[in-house]
Amino acid sequence: MALFPLISNFQNDFVLQLLPVDTENTMDEVAAAAAYHSVGRRVAAQPGKVVRVRRQGASDFIPRDKRLGETDIKPMECIEFIFADS
Amino acid sequence: MALLERSEWYDIARATNWTPKYVTDSELFPDDMTGAKGVPMEKWEVYDEPYKTSYPEYVRIQREKDAGAYSVKAALERSQMFEDADPGWLSILKAHYGAIALGEYAAMSAEARMVRFGRAPGMRNMATFGMLDENRHAQLQLYFPHEHCKKDRQFDWAHKAYHSNEWGAIAARHTFDDLFMARSATDIAVMLTFAFETGFTNMQFLGLAADAAEAGDYTFSSLISSIQTDESRHAQIGGPALQVLISNGRKEEAQKLVDIAIARAWRIFGVLTGPAMDYYTPLTHRKQSFKEFMQEWIVGQFERSLIDLGLDLPWYWDQMVNEFDYQHHAYHLGVWFWRPTVWWNPAAGMTPDCRDWLEEKYPGWNDTFGKCWDVIIENLLAGKPELTVPETLPVVCNMSQLPICAVPGKGWNVKDHPLDYKGRTYHFNSEIDRWIFQQDPVRYRDHMTLVDRFLAGQIQPMNLMGALQYMSLAPGEIGDDAHKYAWVEQYRNNPYQRKAA
Numbered sequence: 043m044a045l046f047p048l049i050s051n052f053q054n055d056f057v058l059q060l061l062p063v064d065t066e067n068t069m070d071e072v073a074a075a076a077a078y079h080s081v082g083r084r085v086a087a088q089p090g091k092v093v094r095v096r097r098q099g100a101s102d103f104i105p106r107d108k109r110l111g112e113t114d115i116k117p118m119e120c121i122e123f124i125f126a127d128s
Numbered sequence: 129m130a131l132l133e134r135s136e137w138y139d140i141a142r143a144t145n146w147t148p149k150y151v152t153d154s155e156l157f158p159d160d161m162t163g164a165k166g167v168p169m170e171k172w173e174v175y176d177e178p179y180k181t182s183y184p185e186y187v188r189i190q191r192e193k194d195a196g197a198y199s200v201k202a203a204l205e206r207s208q209m210f211e212d213a214d215p216g217w218l219s220i221l222k223a224h225y226g227a228i229a230l231g232e233y234a235a236m237s238a239e240a241r242m243v244r245f246g247r248a249p250g251m252r253n254m255a256t257f258g259m260l261d262e263n264r265h266a267q268l269q270l271y272f273p274h275e276h277c278k279k280d281r282q283f284d285w286a287h288k289a290y291h292s293n294e295w296g297a298i299a300a301r302h303t304f305d306d307l308f309m310a311r312s313a314t315d316i317a318v319m320l321t322f323a324f325e326t327g328f329t330n331m332q333f334l335g336l337a338a339d340a341a342e343a344g345d346y347t348f349s350s351l352i353s354s355i356q357t358d359e360s361r362h363a364q365i366g367g368p369a370l371q372v373l374i375s376n377g378r379k380e381e382a383q384k385l386v387d388i389a390i391a392r393a394w395r396i397f398g399v400l401t402g403p404a405m406d407y408y409t410p411l412t413h414r415k416q417s418f419k420e421f422m423q424e425w426i427v428g429q430f431e432r433s434l435i436d437l438g439l440d441l442p443w444y445w446d447q448m449v450n451e452f453d454y455q456h457h458a459y460h461l462g463v464w465f466w467r468p469t470v471w472w473n474p475a476a477g478m479t480p481d482c483r484d485w486l487e488e489k490y491p492g493w494n495d496t497f498g499k500c501w502d503v504i505i506e507n508l509l510a511g512k513p514e515l516t517v518p519e520t521l522p523v524v525c526n527m528s529q530l531p532i533c534a535v536p537g538k539g540w541n542v543k544d545h546p547l548d549y550k551g552r553t554y555h556f557n558s559e560i561d562r563w564i565f566q567q568d569p570v571r572y573r574d575h576m577t578l579v580d581r582f583l584a585g586q587i588q589p590m591n592l593m594g595a596l597q598y599m600s601l602a603p604g605e606i607g608d609d610a611h612k613y614a615w616v617e618q619y620r621n622n623p624y625q626r627k628a629a
Contacts, residue, residue: 047583049523049544049555056458056500056536058523058544058555060579079520082507084465084500084536098544118553118583120544 046110048072049120051098052080058120065111069095069104076123091125098122134182144249145169161245163312167376175248175368179361186257190264193354200350201272209345210276215610216408216475217343218280221273223472224336225286227300227400229269236262238308238316242365245313248372251365255313258321258362265355272351281604285471292600295469295578299399299529302575303392310571314369315385322366323389327430328397329359335405335421342413367437374438384567386434387442391560394426394448395528402456403463406486407477408610417489419452444560451558453490457497458533465504466518466531467607468592469599475610478505479618484627492539494626499537502624508616519592524577526554527561549573 043066050061059079063072073093081087094103098120104113115121148156153169164172181189210218239262242255269286276283289297308320333356340349373382405418416424427449434441442448464474478501486493507515522531523544532555534542545556549569556562565572578595581587587598596606 051542051544054499054536054540056461056497056542057531057533058542060521060523060582062520079518082503083515084461084503086499086503116553118555120546120555 044111047117048115049118050076050079050123051120052076052085052123053125054085055080056084061121063110065109067110068107069110070106072110072121073123076121080123088125092128093123094126096122096124134180134185138180138182142249142253143173144252145173157245157247159312161241161312162247163245163314163316164247165314165373165378165381167247167372167378169247171376172247172251172372173249175250175372177250177254177368178364179254181257181361186260190260190358193357194264197268197351197354201347204347205275209347210279213343213345214410214475215473216410216477217345219472219475219610220336220339220404220408221276221345221348222280222282222285223400223404223470225269225273225283226289226471227296227396229266229273229286230290231300231304232262232266232269234304234309235320236266238262238311238320239362241311242313242316246317247314248369251313251317251369254362254365258358258365261358261362265358268351268355272347281602282471282473282607285605288600289471293578293581294471294599294601295524295529296399296471298578299524300396302529303396306571307389307392314373317366317369318373318382318385319389320366321363322370323386324393325359325363326366326433327390327426328393330356330363330425332397332401333359334425335401338415339405339409339413342415343409367433370437370439379438383439383442386439387444388564388567390442391444391448391564392528394451395530395557395561398451398456399459399463399530403460403474403477406456406489407460407482408475411477411479411482411485414485418456419489422452423449444563447558447560454496454535454539455533457486457490457493458535459530461497461500461536462522462531462533464609465516466522467609468517468596469601470607471601471605473607473610476501476615479615480624483624487626496535496537496539505616505619505624508613509620513613517592521579521582521595523555523579525557525561526575526577527556527564527572529577530557532557 043064046063046065048061048063050059061076061079063075067075073095077093094106096103097115103124103126157164159166236259239255239259243252243259246252246255273283273286290301307324308316311319333352337349337352337356340346340352370382373379402418405414405421431441463470464476467474483494483498504516507513522533524530525532532544536542545558545562547554547556547562547565550573552573554565556565576584582590582595587594
């Protein structure tokens with residue numbers, strides 16, 4: 043376990059935010075942490091959708107159950123959080 | 129005794145270049161301090177300042193200006209301006225004084241550098257008056273808000289802001305250190321007087337003077353007009369310096385200075401003037417949108433000044449003009465959402481009528497920024513104000529020190545512009561900010577943004593309270609909605625309906 047700062051770029055939000063997460067977090071948990079600071083604050087919820095995670099510039103999402111520590115994402119890398127069907 | 133006309137003696141009196149005997153020329157005028165870029169002394173002697181004045185003339189006119197500004201203040205001290213003004217207007221005053229007053233002292237130091245190290249006698253002469261101007265501006269803009277301190281502690285930030293680590297103050301210091309505190313005399317002439325003052329301060333001061341009169345604040349209007357007349361004089365130091373540089377084969381160096389300065393000035397005015405014009409100024413008092421103002425002053429007039437001097441438009445010109453559509457809206461939303469971290473009370477500027485105006489001036493506003501405000505309004509109506517304040521930090525740009533932000537909602541285009549440099553990753557708001565860093569990485573590399581300081585453990589405890597303490601924001605100074613959320617009631621049982629086109 044280790045504290046791991048990321049940059050959250052949440053779809054439809056207007057600003058990049060500091061996102062403190064943990065290397066043990068799965069992508070779903072990282073997405074939930076990011077949503078906490080955007081959805082219901084400045085971004086409308088999208089019921090029925092899930093929030094998926096991808097690196098800035100990538101088109102593919104990272105598997106939902108993959109842990110942060112298992113990726114090669116770097117601290118303070120800008121991560122995009124996107125509403126998706128599944 | 130009859131006195132000669134100024135024109136009969138001016139050129140001789142200010143021919144003050146000389147050949148040193150006891151030290152070398154390069155010891156007396158080191159290139160690092162003059163910024164002459166190898167252009168020899170005699171080439172600078174053709175420098176011809178367009179505005180000429182003598183010390184007696186200067187003193188007489190300045191005395192009249194001071195008498196005018198102070199007498200308007202004295203006459204209106206018993207007026208009810210503070211009590212009667214719209215809270216949005218008071219917020220403009222607080223933001224302006226905090227961001228500008230001590231910056232004027234910094235500008236005075238910069239002018240002093242031109243007085244000592246300017247290679248052209250005319251530049252040294254003009255800068256002597258410019259230095260006195262900036263001292264006057266600092267004193268005026270500290271003295272005028274002081275009368276309000278006893279009623280409202282946020283006015284104390286006219287003096288306090290630059291002595292704090294408040295994020296806006298960090299952004300202003302970083303910009304002004306770069307443009308004129310840590311620059312040579314010639315670079316100051318180009319970056320401060322030409323790019324910043326000719327290009328942008330004219331805009332802030334002319335626009336604000338008109339807005340103040342419209343808002344019924346005649347004290348501020350006369351103060352700002354008084355300052356503006358000085359600015360329009362000493363801003364002319366830069367033009368002839370650019371002519372000397374260009375005619376001596378230094379166009380490339382001059383162009384780079386201009387490009388950096390315009391980009392940096394645009395960010396500061398985007399966060400300061402943009403929200404003031406499009407959100408804080410009551411709707412009935414708005415004459416022009418910020419975008420219209422920028423197009424008139426920057427595209428319409430400043431662009432011509434650049435071309436007339438033989439310079440090119442900065443490489444990023446089209447991108448900057450494109451940003452007129454959105455960047456200040458994003459800054460405003462950020463300042464309002466992180467409102468506990470500023471020394472003024474941001475006015476949301478978000479009544480249904482305001483939204484109609486924004487849609488008219490910025491087609492598509494409701495589908496982009498309006499989407500974020502919809503959620504904020506919903507939370508306020510539902511009695512959930514805790515969801516309208518932040519629980520984390522925005523990531524700020526390693527150049528502007530302002531949040532990295534852009535268009536939300538349907539036009540979502542927010543993006544980091546990172547750069548790896550010697551083992552550290554820097555984050556920028558745009559290619560423009562990153563380009564500035566790349567021009568001189570050694571100059572910028574060691575600065576830590578507020579987020580860098582937070583991650584380094586310099587801000588304790590690591591929460592909003594710790595951040596507010598770090599920023600020296602005391603109770604009674606912390607920002608909140610200017611109108612105490614009264615505007616939200618217009619939406620109760622009455623969801624926003626767009627005006628038919």
